[in-house]
Amino acid sequence: xxxxxxxxxxxxxxxxxxxxxxxxxxMVWPVAEAVRLAFYSYNPLRPDDxxxxxxxxxxxxxxxxxxxxxxxxxxxxxxxxxxLQTLLGVGLAMLLHVALPGIAVFRGLLLxxxxxxxxxxxxxxxxIFNSEIGIVNHALVSLGIIEQNIAWLSTxxxxxxxxxxxxxxxxxxxxxICVLARLQTIPTELYxxxxxxxxxxxxxxxxxxxxxxxEVLVVVIVFRTIWTFNKFEEIxxxxxxxxxxxxxxxxxxxxxxxxxxxxxxxxxATGVVMIVLLLAGTVVYVRxxxxxxxxxxx
Numbered sequence: 001x002x003x004x005x006x007x008x009x010x011x012x013x014x015x016x017x018x019x020x021x022x023x024x025x026x027m028v029w030p031v032a033e034a035v036r037l038a039f040y041s042y043n044p045l046r047p048d049d050x051x052x053x054x055x056x057x058x059x060x061x062x063x064x065x066x067x068x069x070x071x072x073x074x075x076x077x078x079x080x081x082x083x084l085q086t087l088l089g090v091g092l093a094m095l096l097h098v099a100l101p102g103i104a105v106f107r108g109l110l111l112x113x114x115x116x117x118x119x120x121x122x123x124x125x126x127x128i129f130n131s132e133i134g135i136v137n138h139a140l141v142s143l144g145i146i147e148q149n150i151a152w153l154s155t156x157x158x159x160x161x162x163x164x165x166x167x168x169x170x171x172x173x174x175x176x177i178c179v180l181a182r183l184q185t186i187p188t189e190l191y192x193x194x195x196x197x198x199x200x201x202x203x204x205x206x207x208x209x210x211x212x213x214x215e216v217l218v219v220v221i222v223f224r225t226i227w228t229f230n231k232f233e234e235i236x237x238x239x240x241x242x243x244x245x246x247x248x249x250x251x252x253x254x255x256x257x258x259x260x261x262x263x264x265x266x267x268x269a270t271g272v273v274m275i276v277l278l279l280a281g282t283v284v285y286v287r288x289x290x291x292x293x294x295x296x297x298x
Contacts, residue, residue: 031275037268044262057269066245067253067270074249076160078229081167085224086217088168089175094209096176097183107180114173122237125166129153156246159239163247166234171227175220182216183209218289225285226278250274 006014038058041051061067096107113121128135129152137149152158186209194204232251235241241252248256250270258267 034268034271037265038272040265042264044264053265057263057265058273060266061257061270061273066248067250069245070248070250070253073160073247074229074251077164077167077231077235077247077249078225080164081171081228082221082224084164084168085172085175086221088172089220090179090213090217092172093176093179093183096180110173110176112173113170116170118170118233119237121166121170122234125162125238126153129162153239154243156243159243159247163235163238166238167228167231170234171224175224178216178220179213182213186212214289218286222282222285226282229278230274 039052039054041049041053041056043049092110096103096110127133129137131137131149131151131154134149134152136152137146140146141149150158152162190208191204194208199207229249230251231249232255235247235249235252236255239247241248241256250273254267254270254274257263257270
């Protein structure tokens with residue numbers, strides 16, 4: 001055993017092996033299985049009845065008006081969530097970056113929405129936005145902002161707005177943490193020099209802060225877009241995709257096709273379409289943003 005030694009490369013591979021096995025079992029294999037199942041007709045109540053149908057599942061979803069409605073609503077849901085999370089995340093991160101007494105306490109508290117389980121948040125928000133006994137309507141009526149209660153979860157536009165607000169409230173802390181970490185690495189000498197040159201607060205933000213935040217914002221927006229576009233549990237727990245199908249996104253559409261209608265092949269085809277859309281969108285966004293080009297130039 002004294003002569004048995006591993007090289008640094010072998011030790012590295014050994015340490016990575018548990019992650020590779022886990023990723024293969026829980027990430028790579030499910031994706032590969034979904035791609036395979038997308039070309040079959042499969043009903044879980046008849047597990048032996050697995051029929052090759054080629055592109056029939058894709059033709060079915062592309063000819064389904066509900067698929068396109070879910071796709072457009074997924075864009076609305078994702079777009080507004082990412083825009084609000086980014087704006088609020090950057091703004092709050094800059095406020096939390098200011099050195100004030102007790103600021104560390106506020107930085108710790110901002111993690112609260114992010115660590116609370118989605119089920120707990122969704123159930124609480126169903127009560128908060130209840131049209132009859134919800135605290136939101138009560139507060140708005142008490143302040144004189146509205147004269148009658150708003151049916152937040154029973155009106156199509158309000159239901160989507162409620163779902164977006166839930167997503168923004170829960171995941172903005174992720175953006176804040178990432179942006180705050182980058183802000184703390186920006187040399188203060190840059191701001192001091194800009195002040196000496198007569199640059200105001202807005203000029204310092206646009207010429208120093210934003211360029212320094214560019215790379216982290218690209219990464220954050222990509223990840224938050226992927227996670228939000230694939231989100232299922234928040235919408236389903238809050239509105240069940242309703243009223244009607246007004247808050248369906250592609251994840252809810254795939255769930256309904258697979259679990260409610262027992263068409264797992266159609267659900268898998270929807271998942272494959274989502275993968276292609278997200279992959280293409282990520283590539284285009286990264287190329288347009290110029291992420292990584294500065295390093296290549298140097």
